[in-house]
Amino acid sequence: MRISSQGARSLGLSGEGPAHSGHSSSYDQPETHEASHGRNVPSPDLRAFDDDQVAEPRVIKVGSTYRMYYTGRHVADNKTSLGLANSSDGLTFTKQATPILAADRWGNFWGGAFVIDRSSWHLWRGVTPDNGTTSYLVYPSSNDGLAWTEGPSNPVLTTNPSTTAADRGLVGDSVSGYLDGERYRIMYTGYNANLGGNQGRFEGICLAQVTSPCP
Numbered sequence: 001m002r003i004s005s006q007g008a009r010s011l012g013l014s015g016e017g018p019a020h021s022g023h024s025s026s027y028d029q030p031e032t033h034e035a036s037h038g039r040n041v042p043s044p045d046l047r048a049f050d051d052d053q054v055a056e057p058r059v060i061k062v063g064s065t066y067r068m069y070y071t072g073r074h075v076a077d078n079k080t081s082l083g084l085a086n087s088s089d090g091l092t093f094t095k096q097a098t099p100i101l102a103a104d105r106w107g108n109f110w111g112g113a114f115v116i117d118r119s120s121w122h123l124w125r126g127v128t129p130d131n132g133t134t135s136y137l138v139y140p141s142s143n144d145g146l147a148w149t150e151g152p153s154n155p156v157l158t159t160n161p162s163t164t165a166a167d168r169g170l171v172g173d174s175v176s177g178y179l180d181g182e183r184y185r186i187m188y189t190g191y192n193a194n195l196g197g198n199q200g201r202f203e204g205i206c207l208a209q210v211t212s213p214c215p
Helices: none
Strands: 034-036 053-062 065-073 080-087 092-095 113-117 120-127 136-138 140-142 170-180 183-192 202-211
Touching: 053 113, 113 170, 113 183, 120 170, 120 183, 136 170
Parallel strands: none
Antiparallel strands: 034 092, 053 065, 065 080, 080 092, 113 120, 120 136, 120 140, 170 183, 183 202
16 A cells, blocks of 8 residues: 655555655653653663663553653664653653664664554554665554554655655655544655755755555
């Protein structure tokens, strides 16, 4: 399935391969760490996946629990992973000690677009296997928001070859999204080192969309 509309990129969901290339959704080791009043904090344990930086929270209420999905960076290798913290009141969060998606799967970029449509979970995230030279979006799905299965046709969106495109040089450093009627609207960062060949450096928010496959 592909996303398409005037002025927006086309984004693959499954089966058709990549398109060239929001609004964020409102989420043992014995030791856990707290994130109070909506602020997550780096782990003091230098062995932890998020000991250097935490960023880009996406908070989703599941039943009576608030889940905060966030990106954590490890100081030893500067690689990022997807972390999870839970809260009963939306104010004080307790972090899970291990990541939901470890660095080898998360992709070394930052926030992702989490969309829950009926009982299905969808996630679009950026990946850069070589620290910014190459980048693209990938799509996994989940039944519970905890165990994620990669889609069959990744990547679903790649950089745009046009010199006038905002996403010619880089896509997906940060991704967010939401469900708008029967469409998923996915917003992602784009970068062009010299827009149009003569306008200089450009960074902006780009839009892609796909029609919901859920009945």
